[in-house]
Amino acid sequence: MATSTTRAPGTSRADLITDAALALLAERGMRGLTHRAVDERAGLPQGSTSNYARTRQALLEATVRxxxxxxAKVLAPGELPMPDGRVQGEPTEGPDALVAGLALALHRYLTRHPELLICRYELALEATRRPELREFFDATGRQFREPLVALMTAAGSPEPERHALSLVAWCEGLMFSCAAGSYHRSVPTAAELRTGFTELLRGMLGPRGQ
Structure with a gap:
């Protein structure tokens, strides 16, 4: 039997349920995500998850949310420890600052939260089979895409929408390779990620990306 999810002080029952659902997805995959299993993992009475999300679709949507x-706590620029947390001498604006922020966020995701990546892939695949979940999954994902377009605009991109797509594609490929692909034992260092982002942005922004 799986151990129950530890409930941190101030955690709502909804968060406890959905955190348990994410833990099950990472450990057992989509087949292991059931209302009963979530109750057991969360340490709640049977029927608690059904009361919160009566259908599987509702449970999946809540889990995506x-x-x-x-x-967002890992990747959102506002959550990054910058500029106060950056190494002295690092830039506070422009392409170099964008590189520093992106490298820090991606390295933190890959090294501290790989289970969230596994959950994302499980849910993304399920969304390809459930049109109603696909729409919800895509709408949720826009909260990351739109700020990235804004960041590319601020960095001087002449085509921020297209460049944001290229940046996302590069990041997604790297994350999949390191979380579930052949590079899962070779996660890049923060310095290596900075080099990669610098090369990518230089190619898109020209002299402004250097």
């Missing part, structure tokens, strides 16, 4: 909330 919680995943987005937890990813």
């Amino acid at each position: 919680r995943l987005a909330e937890r990813e």
Whole structure:
């Protein structure tokens, strides 16, 4: 039997349920995500998850929403320890600052929260089979895409929408390779990620990306 999810002080029952659902997805995959299993993992009475999300679709949507909330804490620029937390001498604006922020966020995700990546892939695949979940999954994902377009605009991109897509594609490929692909034992260092982002942005922005 799986151990129950520890409830941190101030955690709502909804968060406890959806955190348990994410833990099950990471450990057992989509087949292991059931209302009963979530109750057991969360340490709640049987029927608690059904009262919160009566259908599987509702449970999946709630899980996608919680995943987005937890990813935002890792990836959102406002959550990064900058500029106060950056190494002395690092830039505070422009392409170099964008590189520093992106490298820090991606390295933190890959090294501290790989289970969230597994959950994202499980849910993304399920969304390809459930049109109603696909729409919800895509709408949730826009909260990451739109700020990235704004960041590319601020960095001087002449085509921020297209460049944001290229940046996302590069990041997604790297994350999959390190979380579930052949590079899962070779996660890049923060310095290596900075080099990669610098090369990518230089190619898109020209002299402004250097």
